Amino acid sequence: MTSVRLYDSLTQEKRTFEPRDGDHVTMYFCGPTVYNYIHLGNARPFVISMVAKRYFESLGYKVTLVENITDVDDRIIQKAIAEGRTSADVAREFADAYIEDTDRLGLGRPDIEPYATEHMPEIIDLVERLVAAGHAYQAGTDVYFDVDTFEGYGSLSKQQTAEMRHGARITPGEAKADALDFALWKGAKPGEPSWESPWGPGRPGWHIECSAMSLKYLGPGFDIHGGGRDLIFPHHENEIAQAEGALGGEFVRFWVHNGMLNTKDEKMSKSIGNIFMLREALKEYRPEVLIAFFVGSHYRSPMDFSRELLAEAGQQVGRLRNLFRTLDDYISGGGDADAVPSDARAAGAPSSDAEVLAAAEARRVIFDEALADDLNTAAALGEVFALSREANTALAAGTLTAIGASALRKRIGAMVHILGLDAAAEVDDEVPADVHEMATQRQVARAARDFAEADRLRDAILARGFEVRDSADGFKVVPGE
RNA sequence: GGCGCCGUGGCCGAGAGGCUGAGGCACGGGUCUGCAAAACCCGAUACACCGGUUCGAUUCCGGUCGGCGCCUCCA
Structure with missing residues (x-):
């Protein structure tokens, strides 16, 4: 132990x-x-x-x-x-x-x-x-x-x-x-x-x-x-x-x-x-934003409170949410199926599962050491973000298998859970049907290169509190932060 | 006055006697994109000040300045 x-x-x-x-x-x-x-x-x-x-x-x-x-x-x-x-x-x-x-x-x-x-x-x-x-x-x-x-x-x-x-x-x-x-x-x-x-x-x-x-x-x-x-x-x-x-x-x-x-x-x-x-x-503020705010400093340090600092914690949570969102899409998309240079895989490039999971393991060790040292949650959170970047890189490269990605998700999820930030990992973006419809219409407009209409629809979606993010193979609607 | 804690880049915030100063936010430049977002890459400036110990201190010791908490209800 x-x-x-x-x-x-x-x-x-x-x-x-x-x-x-x-x-x-x-x-x-x-x-x-x-x-x-x-x-x-x-x-x-x-x-x-x-x-x-x-x-x-x-x-x-x-x-x-x-x-x-x-x-x-x-x-x-x-x-x-x-x-x-x-x-x-x-x-x-x-x-x-x-x-x-x-x-x-x-x-x-x-x-x-x-x-x-x-x-x-x-x-x-x-x-x-x-x-x-x-x-x-x-x-x-x-x-x-x-x-x-x-x-x-x-x-x-x-x-x-x-x-x-x-x-x-x-x-x-x-x-x-x-x-x-x-x-x-x-x-x-x-x-x-x-x-x-x-x-x-x-x-x-x-x-x-x-x-x-x-x-x-x-x-x-x-x-x-x-x-x-x-x-x-x-x-x-x-x-x-x-x-x-x-x-x-x-x-x-x-x-x-x-x-x-x-x-x-x-x-x-x-x-x-x-x-x-x-x-x-x-x-x-979302509960996890408040938690991120607290967990971002060592418990013994005095902390200043301000809206700016809370907003910063909000950015951090958003970053985690994006990661889990990407992870989930990747997994449900069956690994490198979507938004990925499939030629790399087709060419027989090896999966980077082992590599990424080893990186995750290394981060986890540092994460545990930080917490073992008088519950240094700030340092532990830093490791989560460092791993987060590594994960994003692998995800963007598309070299992970769905199994690898889901193992990775599990590991990051476990770290995030200890810090009380699991809400950031539970991304279930409920998008109202009409908003989704607008986004679909926008795709149609984009395909027709009617960018004025596409932009109009994006603004309309934004007004409903959602954000459209285009990707290589389509789009994604997420709640505005 | 007594006791305790702290002073790290534009901001927040880890850190350790010497390894390229974690991480995040902000900013600037890229990649990608019709645009944007997300993501990734690159970027500068720091260790309050003065002494001491040491081959070497931002990290140890002493002092100065500044800030905070408790000494009364307080998480």
Whole structure:
């Protein structure tokens, strides 16, 4: 099995990745808190986690990917109050929207998507264990984690507790003993959603649900815990404290954090107001264009977002679509039958199948090596394009057999699938009958050398959103990009 | 202020101590085409700056300048 190296934010080094459970990879990625639609920045870790899953699967691993949905939280409550609805109502609306939006990406779904509100027993149990272990204390109706009792606190965010205490404050209404302590359980205020607990009715603090659910589904010391860089502190720092405080052992083996998505060098953030909702983006761009955009950079790099960059990703996807379109036509045309210097074949020129497939194999090796090196999707995508050119060259030369071409298609398709771009390989150009008829008429006009009419028809076809491409033996109508 | 990351050609974006600097987009020139599109071929300019280590650094070390993230809700 290929040896994968992964960068671990905790140790700040790339290490060889070996799953805890042999051929089973266990991963947990922090999903959304559902108080609003998700934006493009939120979509990045979703895409990364799904691509990582596909990559591990391509290596023969079985993967269990858990991605939570946090459906009880201060922000949800705030929104509910502001809109005069129940917290559960708000949470359900945006949880559904999240599923809907990410579904449209076409990457499939994580294996388990647990909701915080459905895991109260596990959450309460974890808090109880922390209290029993002396890591947490009750203050009024709240329960707080006592940061001083956890020696490694700050090790993920590389911060000294003394340093952190400088700016920290205790917000009014909180009964914590130390400004750095954080709430594990919050007593319910009137009108807030609440669950019964040993400390009275209340709800979990942010952070604890992720520790409880990841431990429930993946167990102690699972392989990969991921999320955006901005989650390092306090979210993941606190998760480590909670989980390891309760466990007395290792919580996670690799911490994986993706870089932020910025607009004009500024983080895409709701407070700054420069957000682009995923659902809005999907109205303007094909899902695979968004995926190509993400996959085009290394996951740890910060990325800039702009329409220009999205348009560029669109060009890349178009290039892939053209390749698969050509491949499909070639295969269905029976190899070198169409648009090909048949004299070359007639003269007994050998098929270049072996040659091209060897090239594909070589590309695949580099592709795999790139992904094995901390999931370098950008380099891997580069190999796909390089192979794409080689494929186009062979296709244009017409020296492939249909069998060779379809083997080639399969190989490129497999690479494209790992990167989440299979939609670019599934080219089914539905052309309305009347548009096809116009194209046929245009052929007639061309044959009659009535180019004015031919051009008129092409414009008419274009107006319908399609593009005619002439070839040696006819024409092809494709949807305009 | 503390912690972390980054600075590659017109743009995006890989990369490695020395091999012809991946790939994509854009641009220019070709091939093909009635025209066009697609595809293919060719093309210039880069490694922020200053030192150091080295036979040799864009790649390692130090500093300068610039940018970003976290330290407060945040993917």
